Amino acid sequence: xxxxxxxxxxxxxxxxxxxxxxxxxxxxxxxxxxxxxxxxxxxxxxxxxxxxxxxxxxxxxxxxxxxxxxxxxxxxxxxxxxxxxxxxxxxxxxxxxxxxxxxxxxxxxxxxxxxxxxxxxxxxxxxxxxxxxxxxxxxxxxxxxxxxxxxxxxxxxxxxxxxxxxxxxxxxxxxxxxxxxxxxxxxxxxxxxxxxxxxxxxxxxxxxxxxxxxxxxxxxxxxxxxxxxxxxxxxxxxxxxxxxxxxxxxxxxxxxxxxxxxxxxxxxxxxxxxxxxxxxxxxxxxxxxxxxxxxxxxxxxxxxxxxxxxxxxxxxxxxxxxxxxxxxxxxxxxxxxxxxxxxxxxxxxxxxxxxxxxxxxxxxxxxxxxxxxxxxxxxxxxxxxxxxxxxxxxxxxxxxxxxxxxxxxxxxxxxxxxxxxxxxxxxxxxxx
Numbered sequence: 001x002x003x004x005x006x007x008x009x010x011x012x013x014x015x016x017x018x019x020x021x022x023x024x025x026x027x028x029x030x031x032x033x034x035x036x037x038x039x040x041x042x043x044x045x046x047x048x049x050x051x052x053x054x055x056x057x058x059x060x061x062x063x064x065x066x067x068x069x070x071x072x073x074x075x076x077x078x079x080x081x082x083x084x085x086x087x088x089x090x091x092x093x094x095x096x097x098x099x100x101x102x103x104x105x106x107x108x109x110x111x112x113x114x115x116x117x118x119x120x121x122x123x124x125x126x127x128x129x130x131x132x133x134x135x136x137x138x139x140x141x142x143x144x145x146x147x148x149x150x151x152x153x154x155x156x157x158x159x160x161x162x163x164x165x166x167x168x169x170x171x172x173x174x175x176x177x178x179x180x181x182x183x184x185x186x187x188x189x190x191x192x193x194x195x196x197x198x199x200x201x202x203x204x205x206x207x208x209x210x211x212x213x214x215x216x217x218x219x220x221x222x223x224x225x226x227x228x229x230x231x232x233x234x235x236x237x238x239x240x241x242x243x244x245x246x247x248x249x250x251x252x253x254x255x256x257x258x259x260x261x262x263x264x265x266x267x268x269x270x271x272x273x274x275x276x277x278x279x280x281x282x283x284x285x286x287x288x289x290x291x292x293x294x295x296x297x298x299x300x301x302x303x304x305x306x307x308x309x310x311x312x313x314x315x316x317x318x319x320x321x322x323x324x325x326x327x328x329x330x331x332x333x334x335x336x337x338x339x340x341x342x343x344x345x346x347x348x349x350x351x352x353x354x355x356x357x358x359x360x361x362x363x364x365x366x367x368x369x370x371x372x373x374x375x376x377x378x379x380x381x382x383x384x385x386x387x388x389x390x391x392x393x394x395x396x397x398x399x400x401x402x403x404x405x406x407x408x409x410x411x412x413x414x415x416x417x418x419x420x421x422x423x424x425x426x427x428x429x430x431x432x
Contacts, residue, residue, distance in 0.1 A: 140177050143169075144190050
C-alpha cells in the first residue's frame with residue numbers, strides 16, 4: 001500500500017517536526033484561557049451570504065478569502081459559517097496549540113492541521129472515512145461505539161471494504177494485522193474505549209501505522225482535548241463527538257475532525273461540501289459558548305469520578321469497576337502516560353448480574369434522583385445506562401461479550417452534582 005496517499009511523506013515529516021511531543025497536554029491555565037476566548041461572534045443564523053460583486057463571489061468559490069476568514073465560510077452555510085469557523089479555530093488551538101507555537105518559531109508558511117466541525121460525531125467519522133476509502137481497502141477497528149461498529153459492518157457488507165476487528169489494547173495485534181493485510185489503509189481506535197474504558201497505546205500503535213502508510217484515526221470523545229491530545233502521541237486524525245464534553249449540557253448534537261491539512265483540504269472537504277454534514281449556526285454558537293468553561297467543568301467531573309470509582313470498588317454489592325484512574329485498572333500506567341487524569345466515565349458490574357443492574361438503573365429513572373437513565377455522556381447531569389441493550393445493542397452478542405460488554409455491565413457518566421450527592425444516591429439504589 002506504499003504510495004496510497006500522495007500527501008503521506010510530507011505529513012509524516014511535519015508530524016514529527018511539529019505534532020508529536022514529550023509534553024503530554026497543554027498547560028491547564030493556557031487551555032482554560034483558550035476555552036474562555038475573546039470575541040465570541042453573534043449568531044449568523046442564515047443560509048447564504050451576499051457578495052460585494054461578481055468578482056468577489058467568483059473568487060470565494062475557488063477558495064480565496066480575505067485574511068482572517070476561512071475559505072468558503074462566507075458563501076453558503078453548508079460550506080461554512082462564521083459561528084462554525086470560530087468553533088473550528090478554538091478546537092484547533094486546544095488540540096494543536098503546540099503545533100502553532102512551533103510553526104511560528106520556525107516561520108512555517110504552510111498549514112499543518114485542518115479542523116472541521118460537523119452536525120454529529122458520526123457525521124465526522126463517516127465523512128473522514130469517505131474521504132479516503134476505495135474499493136479493495138481494508139480498515140482495522142478497535143473496540144468502538146455501537147454506531148461506529150455498525151458503520152464499519154455496513155461498509156463491509158455494502159461496498160466490500162475489509163474490516164478487521166481487533167483488540168487494539170495490544171499494539172502487537174495491530175502490527176500483526178497490518179503485516180498480514182497490506183491493503184489496510186487506516187486504523188480506527190477509541191482510547192478509552194466505549195464502554196469498557198480500556199486504553200490503547202496511541203504512541204506505540206502510531207509507529208506501526210506509519211511504517212505501513214495507514215492513517216491512525218483516534219476517536220477522542222471520552223477524553224476531549226482537555227484530558228488527551230492525540231496528535232502529541234502520533235495520531236493522524238482526531239475525532240470528537242462535541243455532543244459530549246464540549247457541549248457539556250446535552251443541548252446540541254455536533255462533531256469535529258482534525259487532520260493533515262492536505263488530506264482535509266483536497267479529499268475530505270469535497271465530501272463535506274457535497275454530503276452536507278454541516279451543523280447549524282446556532283449549534284456551533286452553543287458549542288462555542290459551552291466550551292468556554294469545559295476545562296473547569298471537566299476537572300470537577302474527573303475529581304468526582306475518581307472518588308465515586310474508589311467508593312464503588314469498595315462497595316460490597318459491586319462485582320468489578322473499570323476506571324483508568326484506579327491503580328487496579330489494567331491500563332492505569334498508560335492512563336498516567338497519555339491522559340491528564342482518569343476521566344469522567346466509569347463502568348462497573350453489580351453483584352447479582354443483569355437483574356441487579358436493572359434495579360439500580362431503574363432507580364435512577366425516577367424523577368427524584370440526582371442522575372438520569374440516559375445514553376449520552378459528558379453532561380453536567382450524571383447519566384447511567386446499559387450498553388448491551390442500548391448504545392452497543394447493534395453489535396452482535398458474541399462480539400460484545402468478547403469485548404467485555406456483558407449483559408451485567410453498567411456505564412456511568414459523572415456530572416457536576418458532587419461526590420456526596422452521587423455516593424448517597426448510588427448507595428440507595430444498590431440497596432434495592
